[in-house]
Amino acid sequence: MSSPSTAPAKARKKRDWFLIFGATFLAFILLTAIFGPAIRSAQLNNGAKSFNSVTTGVGQPYEAISAKYLLGTDELGRDMFARLAQGARFSLTVGVVVETISIVVGVLVGVIGAYAPKYVSTPLMRFTDAMFAFPDILLAILIIGIIGPGFTPVIVALSITAWPSIARLVLTQTATLKDREYVIAAKAVGASTLYQVTRHILPQLVGILLAVGIVDMAGTILAESTLSFLGIGIQAPNPSWGSMINNFRSDMNSHPGALIPGCAVLSLTIFSLNFVGDGLRSYFDPKSS
Amino acid sequence: MKLLRAIFIRLLFGAVSLLFISLVTFGANELAPGDAALIFAGEKASVAQIARIRHNMGLDRPWPVRYVSYLENAVQGDFGRSYYGVQEPVSNIIKRTLPMTAKLASLAVILSSAIGITFGTLAAVFQKRIADRTILTASTLLITLPNFVLAPLLVYLYCLHFNYLPQTWSEPLQAPEWMYLVLPVAILASRPTALVTRLTRTSMIDTLQMEFIRTAVAKGVPRGRLIFKHALRNAILPVITAIGTSFGFLLTGSFVVERFFILPGIGSATIEAIQQSNMPVVQACILVTGAMFIVLNLVVDILLPILDPRIRESQV
Numbered sequence: 350m351s352s353p354s355t356a357p358a359k360a361r362k363k364r365d366w367f368l369i370f371g372a373t374f375l376a377f378i379l380l381t382a383i384f385g386p387a388i389r390s391a392q393l394n395n396g397a398k399s400f401n402s403v404t405t406g407v408g409q410p411y412e413a414i415s416a417k418y419l420l421g422t423d424e425l426g427r428d429m430f431a432r433l434a435q436g437a438r439f440s441l442t443v444g445v446v447v448e449t450i451s452i453v454v455g456v457l458v459g460v461i462g463a464y465a466p467k468y469v470s471t472p473l474m475r476f477t478d479a480m481f482a483f484p485d486i487l488l489a490i491l492i493i494g495i496i497g498p499g500f501t502p503v504i505v506a507l508s509i510t511a512w513p514s515i516a517r518l519v520l521t522q523t524a525t526l527k528d529r530e531y532v533i534a535a536k537a538v539g540a541s542t543l544y545q546v547t548r549h550i551l552p553q554l555v556g557i558l559l560a561v562g563i564v565d566m567a568g569t570i571l572a573e574s575t576l577s578f579l580g581i582g583i584q585a586p587n588p589s590w591g592s593m594i595n596n597f598r599s600d601m602n603s604h605p606g607a608l609i610p611g612c613a614v615l616s617l618t619i620f621s622l623n624f625v626g627d628g629l630r631s632y633f634d635p636k637s638s
Numbered sequence: 639m640k641l642l643r644a645i646f647i648r649l650l651f652g653a654v655s656l657l658f659i660s661l662v663t664f665g666a667n668e669l670a671p672g673d674a675a676l677i678f679a680g681e682k683a684s685v686a687q688i689a690r691i692r693h694n695m696g697l698d699r700p701w702p703v704r705y706v707s708y709l710e711n712a713v714q715g716d717f718g719r720s721y722y723g724v725q726e727p728v729s730n731i732i733k734r735t736l737p738m739t740a741k742l743a744s745l746a747v748i749l750s751s752a753i754g755i756t757f758g759t760l761a762a763v764f765q766k767r768i769a770d771r772t773i774l775t776a777s778t779l780l781i782t783l784p785n786f787v788l789a790p791l792l793v794y795l796y797c798l799h800f801n802y803l804p805q806t807w808s809e810p811l812q813a814p815e816w817m818y819l820v821l822p823v824a825i826l827a828s829r830p831t832a833l834v835t836r837l838t839r840t841s842m843i844d845t846l847q848m849e850f851i852r853t854a855v856a857k858g859v860p861r862g863r864l865i866f867k868h869a870l871r872n873a874i875l876p877v878i879t880a881i882g883t884s885f886g887f888l889l890t891g892s893f894v895v896e897r898f899f900i901l902p903g904i905g906s907a908t909i910e911a912i913q914q915s916n917m918p919v920v921q922a923c924i925l926v927t928g929a930m931f932i933v934l935n936l937v938v939d940i941l942l943p944i945l946d947p948r949i950r951e952s953q954v
Contacts, residue, residue, distance in 0.1 A: 479658050484931050486890040487924050491663065494912045494920040495670045571784055575890065578786050579897055579909050594786055598898060602805075605794050612787040619782055 371624030374617055378437050385434025393417075393428055402431035404586045411604045420610045424596060429607075432588040433614055439500065439589050440618070443573045444566040446504050451511035452562055456554075458512070459519025460546055463527060474520065481513035489576065498581040506576075507569050518561060519554065526550045556633030564626030567619045574615055590615045644943040652936040659928040660712065663921045664705050670917045673697055677721045717922035722914055728922045731907055736926065739903035742895065743888045745823045750830035751881055757831075758838020758877075759870060765843060773835060780832035785894045789825050793898075796821060806900045822895045829891065830884035837880045841873040848872075875946050882938030885931050 390402040406426030414421045420429035458477060462470045480488075492506040523546075526532060532549050540548075574591030576582030583589040590611050597607040667673075675692035683691075692698050696707065711717070717728035761773040780788075797805040803820055804813045811818065845851065846869055854868050893905035900906070904923050911919035 479655065482655065483659065483662070484886045484889050484928065486886075486893060487928050487931075488662075490893075490908060490912065491666050491920065491924050494915070494917065494924075495666050497915065498912070567782075574784065575786070575894060579893055581909060581912050591786070594790070595897070598790065601790065601793065602798065605790070605798060608790045608794075612790060616783060616787050619784065623782055 365628070367624040368628030371621035371628070374621040375625060378614070378618055378621075379441065381434045382437035382441050386431050386438070389428055389431035389434065393431075402428050403435040403588060411600070411607060421607065423593070423607065424600060429610055432593060433590070433610055436588045436590045436593060436611075437614070437618075439583055439587065440570045440573055443500075443504055443507065444570045447507045447511055447569045448562045448566050450504075450508040451515050451565070452558055454508075454512040455515025456519050456551070456558070458516040460523055460550075462516065462520045463523035464542055464546070477513045477516050477520075480510075481517060483510075485510040485572065486575070489572065490581065493576065493581050498576075498584055500583050500587070503573055503576055503582050507572055510572075511565060511569060514565070515558070515561065518557075522554055522557070523550055526553055557630065560626050560630035560633055562626075563622055563629060567622035567626070570615075570622070571619055641943055645940050648936060648939045652932055652939075655932045656929060659932065660709055660925060661705070663925045663928075664708050666924075667917050667921050668701060670915070672915075672917075674718065674721070674918070678719075678725070712922075712925065717925075718918040720911075720919055721916045728918050731919060732904065732922060732926055735902055735904040735907045738901055739892050739896070739905060739927075740930075742819065742822055742826055742892055742901070742903065743885070745819065746826040746830065746888055746891075747881060747885070749823060750827040750834055750884065751877075753827070754831045754834025755838050755870075755874070755877060758835040759842055759865065761835065761839040762842030762846060762873075763865060770839075773839070777832035777835045780828045781836075783828070785825055785828070785891050786898060788828055789821070789895065789898045792821050792825065807902065808900070818899070818901075822899050822901060825898075826888060826891045826895050829887050830881070833880055833884055833887075834877055838873065838877050841876050842869060845869045845873040875942065878938060878941065878945070882935045885934050889927060889931060 386401075386403050390400050393402045393407055394400045404427070406422065406428075408418055408422040408426040408428070410422065410424050410426050412418050412422040412426070418428055418430070420433065423429055423432060458473060462474045462477070464470075465473070488510050489506040492509060493502050496502045496505065527545070527550060532545055535545055535549055573582055574589065574594075577589035577591030578595045580592070580595065582591060585592065593611045594608060594615070597604065597611070601608065673692070675688055675695055675697050678695075679688045679691045689698075696704065715729050717732070719725045719727055720731065757773050757777075761770040764770050793805060796803045803817050804811075807818050851864065851869055854864050859868065892903060893909065895901070896903040896905040897909065904927060908920060908923040908927075910916075911923065
């Protein structure tokens with residue numbers, strides 16, 4: 350048994366390593382997503398002026414890893430690296446946009462829930478609870494059933510399913526913070542509710558919202574991949590990690606290796622977002638761990 | 639009396655949730671472009687013909703009236719007709735596909751509860767030792783690993799490399815049915831198993847530190863009896879709630895697993911219907927799976943106050 354004082358320190362050190370690994374991997378994915386497709390297009394350009402390495406195949410189907418094709422080619426001879434990079438672009442965009450929307454909506458609903466009179470806040474929070482209890486995947490599938498599959502529908506569907514958990518978090522946090530002495534003091538000297546919320550309450554929530562937003566982003570990216578895997582997310586010829594995994598599934602008997610890059614990148618991104626989110630959370634909210 | 643009241647409140651919540659989900663699915667059909675009259679009239683129908691069909695189907699009535707008749711029909715198992723193909727009643731599609739999904743989900747729940755509770759207890763008893771560390775690491779991995787990453791891995795191992803199991807469902811079946819279900823159920827159960835394991839572990843560790851356990855140890859209760867009879871029975875309650883909520887993960891998982899293994903379940907039916915924008919089928923599939931989710935959670939919610947007198951006392 351280690352003494353109680355060193356055990357948490359040891360755990361913290363381990364967590365820091367995970368945090369560093371996660372942050373490094375995410376930075377790598379982000380850079381690849383931004384510059385990858387264009388660089389690959391320029392490198393693979395067969396003399397064509399406007400060549401798109403993501404949607405145009407120049408190689409044989411399922412070429413092995415080589416100096417020319419860094420991660421091999423897919424079923425139509427397209428460069429795997431370029432397609433994964435473009436997939437990262439879609440996934441990260443969906444993740445960031447959906448989390449931004451759900452944090453904005455969640456903060457609004459949560460603060461209104463904490464400050465508004467009962468006849469406003471009770472129905473609002475009951476509605477939030479109902480949305481929270483509704484299984485996410487069913488709601489997302491239903492919304493896509495209404496507006497049809499695609500990149501924007503995925504963002505709409507996932508935003509509508511993601512905000513209730515943020516709203517509930519903001520509600521409980523705001524409800525405790527608004528009874529703290531310094532907020533009551535501000536109120537006593539005549540600060541308006543808007544001033545109290547924007548100057549005294551929301552700044553306290555920035556850290557935890559950032560951490561929760563990053564962990565939730567892992568869920569959002571996973572949901573986007575799931576929808577694309579099911580064939581109702583991002584549509585061909587645009588690549589998504591999920592739809593790439595689904596495409597390679599049908600050729601699994603002859604080319605099982607083609608599945609490895611997509612699966613690895615997706616899993617590592619999910620792991621990294623969780624590591625970074627958890628790390629930030631224990632930094633901003635030491636009591637939580 | 640208190641027990642009855644607690645059950646009544648939960649039944650009321652369940653009924654409200656069911657109404658909510660029916661309203662949402664009804665609204666989805668309202669918002670979707672086109673309606674049944676347009677589809678059934680065919681492409682060459684004139685505007686007047688479409689209007690007549692719409693009137694005959696009662697689609698020109700105001701929406702609250704149609705919502706009530708939608709509810710009445712749904713309760714009687716009538717979900718309208720599929721837009722395409724032979725336009726068979728949607729209830730037939732549900733009857734054909736639901737058993738497969740129900741089978742997958744219930745096997746996964748049984749498997750994940752059995753394994754999760756066993757390993758969770760083991761981890762708690764051997765706290766901070768190798769067994770515990772291994773179980774914790776494995777369960778953390780399983781929670782974050784997506785189903786459609788785990789699936790190719792297992793299929794490669796068991797279907798392609800060792801060739802033990804058939805790969806995808808194709809009728810007529812070439813092997814006994816259970817061989818087709820081994821991998822789907824295992825993949826479906828992976829995440830709930832990990833969650834149940836972790837929860838059992840935490841709950842058991844808390845319980846093992848309680849005073850009545852110390853008393854039992856002092857009294858000389860044998861170790862096996864102490865763990866299974868005294869501690870586990872107290873630690874199991876939060877685990878039961880978690881098993882209830884894990885049905886939500888099973889829903890997501892069954893969509894993925896059914897697609898991966900081409901199983902004829904309700905998830906496959908839903909996805910196919912969305913790709914054809916076959917709204918009545920989408921609506922009915924979501925309504926039925928959502929209602930199942932609510933009812934199962936309701937059963938768990940009602941079980942809790944029956945099993946635990948403390949909950950009965952605190953929530954009246």
